[in-house]
Amino acid sequence: MKIDRIILHVIKMNLKKPFSTHLGTVQEREGIIVEVIDENGLRGFGEGVAFTTPWYTEETVGTSLHILKEVLIPLLHRTSISHPKEVFPMFSVVRRNNMAKAALECALWDLYAKQLDQPLWKVIGGKRETIAAGAVAGAPSVLETIRQVHGFVKDGYERIKVKISPEMDYELIKGIRKEFPQLRLMADANSAYTLSDIEQLKKLDDFGLEMIEQPLGIDDIYEHSLLQKEMKTDICLDESITSLHDAKSAIALGSCRFINIKLGRVGGYVPAVSIHDLSEREGVRVWCGGMIEFGVSRAHNIALSTLDGFDFPGDISASSRYWEEDIIEPAISVVNGRISMPQGPGIGVELNRRRLQQVSLFTQEYSK
Template sequence: MKIDKIILHVIKMKLKKPFSTHLGTVNEREGIIVEVIDDNGLRGYGEGVAFSTPWYTEETVGTSLHILKEVLIPLLLKSSITHPKEVFPLFSTVRRNNMAKAALECAVWDLYAKQLGQPLWKVLGGTREVIEAGAVAGAPAIEETIAQVHGFVRDGYKRIKVKISPETDYELLRAVREEFPQLKLMADANSAYTLKDTAHLKRLDEFRLEMIEQPLGIDDIYEHSLLQKELKTNVCLDESITSLHDAKSAISLGSCRFINIKLGRVGGYVPAVSMHDLCGQQGVRVWCGGMIEFGISRAHNIALSTLKGFDFPSDISSSSRYWKEDIIEPEVVVENGKISVPEAPGIGVELNRRRLKQVSLYTEEYS
């Protein structure tokens, strides 16, 4: 695979509505769009999904840019890889910085699938031609959350997630459950609790949640194993699982019954697919998490979600959930809670250059 040129676009777009968690509110989203171009002019696309500040993991747009420009892009440009599987090992001398790694690794997979003239999901061995979409409510007040959930249910979303914290959880979940008794409902805590809250968290069992995501500390796999034993509700790990090794630890300890796999958090397709395979063998279920992302990352999430193990609706919503206009064409559309997997080569979407230009802060090329 001869890579001639790599282009980074740093973009910024306002969300249609602010998105809140107990850690803060996202009003505007910055992102990094990566183009990897081969000697025939074919382009593979990736997206750096780090946020502007390190509230989710330690990476930010700024740290990702630094690692991409100074470390990963020079490594990739001087390498002579023959397959995208070689990119993740190529980056093994770099600790963590998984979102920066994934931005490039995913772009190389897209390019490779385009060189073969096949959809990426088929190259990955995916089997699902339609995937089920899930939406995340991120409103600060209970009434607003209920209104958001009504909108999602009207749009046919198959599973709804709400963000919770110790101050709001019980009242919020009770209100949503009363309004929607049959809804596939789950909660994401983004590490808002400690083991001292075990009795409090047990009270949430009554709401028949599909799972509670990342209740305890981001680096705490052991204490989640103690908590999972106490709860009827399934624990799902997100922030805690940044590598295949973390997944092995969590599975061995019984820390969770679900793992949310995010390409950015784990460093790309190679670790994500290995994690999917391991979970399948060990009876831990998986789904694909979202990052309030732009269309390139969304298209990669769709490709990943075609793998057999992703049998629970993922955090993949339509482009219009967050954006007035996305940077891809065609945009991702959810119909009756489902997304049709594209048949075009690679991730099956193109950059909308007009929109990209409107939202670009700057663009840099490397060769």
Template sequence: MNIKEVSLNIINMTLKAPFSTALGTVVEREGIIIKVMDKDGTIGFGETVAFSTPWYTEETVHTAFHMLKDILIPLILNQPVRHPSEVSVIFAAIRGNQMAKAGLETAIWDLYAKQQEKPLWQLIGGDREQIPAGVVIGTQDPAEAVESISKYLQEGYTRVKVKIKPGHDYELLHKIRRHYPTIDLMADANSAYTLKDVQTIKALDEFNLLMIEQPLGVDDIVEHAFLQKEIQTPICLDESIVSIHDAKSAIHLKSCGVINIKIGRVGGLWNAIKMHDLCIKNNIKVWCGGMIEFGISKAHNIALATKKGFSIPGDISSSSRYWEQDIIEPEISVNNGGITASLGYGIGYELNKKRLNEVTLFKEIYR
């Protein structure tokens, strides 16, 4: 692929409104935008979706920057890459650091698709140009949640996810269901419960949820298998599935009925595709999760979600969901409940250079 140069921009943007989970509240979002350039000047874009602090995984923006600068980028610049699927093999000797790996790997996928003069979603075998859009409500206040849902339903979103935790679960879901008895609704617990809370979780069955996401430990697969036997609502695993091996283990143990596939969490687009294929083969539903991303990561998510197995609307919302102005152009928009995959080469979006410069904290180039 003749990769000549890699550049990193650490950026920071303020969310339009605070986003709360059981693990914490996000007001500002740091991230790393990655540009990979070949000898002809063609550029591929990627995004590392680690947060500023290790509340979601052990990775942070600064640990990911170190991994990219000192280990991953030199690996890519010092050996030939013929196809993006080789990147995960090159990175295999480096343990963990999935988000750092994914940021660079997805930039290489975008570059490769542009070199091949094809949209990325077509290159990876996507079979639909239109994907359904889901939205996450980042408040646990029932009245605010109901108001937010009304707004997003008017904008066309077809699936709603709310964040729950002990003491902020039954009442929240009860009030939402009273106002919206038929919407596709799911709850994300971000590991806030234990097996001592089985009866509390079981009580949520009455709300006919699409799924309850990661109710137990962040790295657990075994206890989720016990819980799934006790409740009717399908369990969706998120944080505890960081590799193909994890997914195979969860399937073997019957720990879940759904897996949330996040490109950043599983180490890249190629791993995400392989996990999609494994789940479909074993009748496990999949959907594409979000990480309060900027537009580059959202664009990669759109490409992934065009694959046939993603039957559940993902956390893929419009640019305006979180940002007054995104870093891409055109910005991503939801129309009539869906997002249309771009027919442009690669991810189909370009960086808004003026906006990127406004929000960049630090930049470095490697050749």
């Protein structure tokens, strides 16, 4: 793979509606779009999914941009690669910074699939022609969250995730269950609880939830194993799983029965697929999480979700869920709760150059 140049775009767009969790409310989203261009002019696209400030992870748009510009891009330019699977081991000389690594690694996978003139989902071994779509409800009040759920059910989403906290959990889930007794429903706590809240969490066993995602500390594995022993509801780990080693530890301790795999959080396709393969062997279920992304990352999530084992609907909604106009064309669409796989090469979308220019804060090109 002969890389001619790389272009970075920092973009910012307002969400159609604010998105709330106990950690805060997101009203606008910054991100990094990566273009990797080969000697023949083919372009692969990736997306850096860190947020503007470190409220969710220690990485930010600013730190990712620095690592990409000053470390990862120069490293890639100094090294010859024949396949994108070589990139993650090469980046191992850089500790953490997984979202910056994933942005570049995913762009190279997209480029590689385009060089083969094959859809990326087929290149990585995907099997599904369609995937089930899930949506996330996050609002400051019970009534507003229930209204969001009504809208998602009307749009055909097959699974709804709701944000919970110690201040808003039992009554929220009870209200949703009253309206939708058969809905595939899960709760995401974003580390809002501690082990002292075990009895409060156990009350949620009454509602037949598919799972509770990351109830305890963002970097905890051990205490989740204690909680899972006390609860009937399956626990899913998200923020705690940043590597294959984390997944091995969690499975060995019995800390979860689900793992949420996010390409950005773990560093790209190579570690994501490794975690998927391990989980499948060990009988732990997996699904693909989201980060309020733009369309490039969403398209990569769709490709990942075609692998066997991703049988639970992920956080993969339509482009119109968050944006008045996305930066890709065609936009991601959901029809009767499902997303059809693109048949074109790579991730199956192109950048909408007009829209990209409108929302860009920074653009810079890096030649070899």
